[in-house]
Amino acid sequence: MARKKIALIGGGQIGGVQALLCAQKELGDVVVLDIPAVEGTVKGKALDIAESTAIGGYDAKLSGTSDYADIEGSDVVIVTAGVPRKPGMSRDDLLDVNVKIITDVANQVRERCPGAFCIIITNPLDSMVYGFRKITGFPKNMVCGMAGVLDTSRFRSFVSMELDVSVEDVAATVLGGHGPTMVPLPRLCTVGGIPLTELLPQEKIDAIVARTREAGTEIVKLLGNGSAFFSPAVSSIAMAESYLKDKKRVLPCAAYLEGEYDINGYYLGVPVIIGAGGVEKVIEVKLTGEERALLDNSLNAVKKAVEEVDKRI
Numbered sequence: 001m002a003r004k005k006i007a008l009i010g011g012g013q014i015g016g017v018q019a020l021l022c023a024q025k026e027l028g029d030v031v032v033l034d035i036p037a038v039e040g041t042v043k044g045k046a047l048d049i050a051e052s053t054a055i056g057g058y059d060a061k062l063s064g065t066s067d068y069a070d071i072e073g074s075d076v077v078i079v080t081a082g083v084p085r086k087p088g089m090s091r092d093d094l095l096d097v098n099v100k101i102i103t104d105v106a107n108q109v110r111e112r113c114p115g116a117f118c119i120i121i122t123n124p125l126d127s128m129v130y131g132f133r134k135i136t137g138f139p140k141n142m143v144c145g146m147a148g149v150l151d152t153s154r155f156r157s158f159v160s161m162e163l164d165v166s167v168e169d170v171a172a173t174v175l176g177g178h179g180p181t182m183v184p185l186p187r188l189c190t191v192g193g194i195p196l197t198e199l200l201p202q203e204k205i206d207a208i209v210a211r212t213r214e215a216g217t218e219i220v221k222l223l224g225n226g227s228a229f230f231s232p233a234v235s236s237i238a239m240a241e242s243y244l245k246d247k248k249r250v251l252p253c254a255a256y257l258e259g260e261y262d263i264n265g266y267y268l269g270v271p272v273i274i275g276a277g278g279v280e281k282v283i284e285v286k287l288t289g290e291e292r293a294l295l296d297n298s299l300n301a302v303k304k305a306v307e308e309v310d311k312r313i
């Protein structure tokens with residue numbers, strides 16, 4: 001069986017880690033594409049990783065390019081092209097710049113990789129994945145956004161730190177848009193099958209929820225220049241792996257909703273099954289009144305950003 005081909009559009013902080021992970025997991029051959037001004041950098045990253053394959057013991061070809069012809073026929077396309085946040089910026093502050101970049105990328109991907117499973121990471125996430133799909137016109141199951149996997153991973157990590165238990169035994173989900181309005185659901189969080197609500201007092205749970213909502217900003221402040229990149233890279237590769245290996249993992253992703261959760265025509269974070277068919281199913285969870293109100297609030301924030309995208313593309 002021929003190796004799969006993975007195109008990473010954007011070879012910056014996240015793109016570089018993604019390339020390493022794809023190689024280490026032997027998901028396929030990797031092409032890292034960036035703008036001509038940094039073509040040397042992405043060629044260098046690709047060669048650096050290629051030179052690690054012998055000692056690491058993984059087979060994959062890696063290349064860097066600024067020529068879209070090189071991504072032709074990719075099975076998976078992951079987009080990080082764009083500008084990240086600096087301290088003091090919100091994700092929505094990136095919209096003006098990043099919508100232009102997403103437009104350019106989507107036009108190219110539509111021509112070069114019509115059958116690809118596309119994962120968008122560029123912020124503001126929910127509106128950028130909406131814009132990408134609007135331009136490509138790809139089927140909704142083949143275009144999704146990475147945010148919930150990361151937000152959930154953050155939530156699970158904080159729970160495991162608080163209880164000093166293995167993160168493997170913490171299951172959780174986070175709904176909504178990727179921003180301060182996201183909706184972590186402690187009611188559905190379990191630790192080795194035991195509800196979190198039986199293990200921690202409410203004020204500790206509230207603190208974990210609040211930290212999860214601001215986790216990206218916490219990293220932006222600490223780094224001082226740029227945003228989180230290791231955890232977003234790991235999160236997106238988990239989605240790509242589930243697709244390529246037909247694992248059918250249940251992962252919260254920004255998925256296009258057509259009636260699920262009574263939402264129509266927007267991308268929003270919900271639990272989905274990712275397998276060989278891409279986003280194969282949106283899983284609907286019955287929400288409490290309070291959770292529903294929080295989700296509506298998050299949807300309203302996403303709608304505002306989408307309105308801005310619709311004015312531009």
Ligand code: A3D
Nearest residue numbers: 010012013014034035080081082083084121122123125232
């Ligand atoms: P960075 O290290 O700046 O990498 C972005 C790369 O995109 C740079 O190498 C740019 O040269 C490249 N680029 C810019 N324009 C184009 C273009 N037209 N075509 C191809 N490449 C281009 O940023 P990063 O990797 O840290 O972050 C990338 C994006 O992900 C940003 O928008 C972040 O806000 C976003 N991000 C999202 C999450 C989510 O959970 C959704 C988390 C972290 C970062």
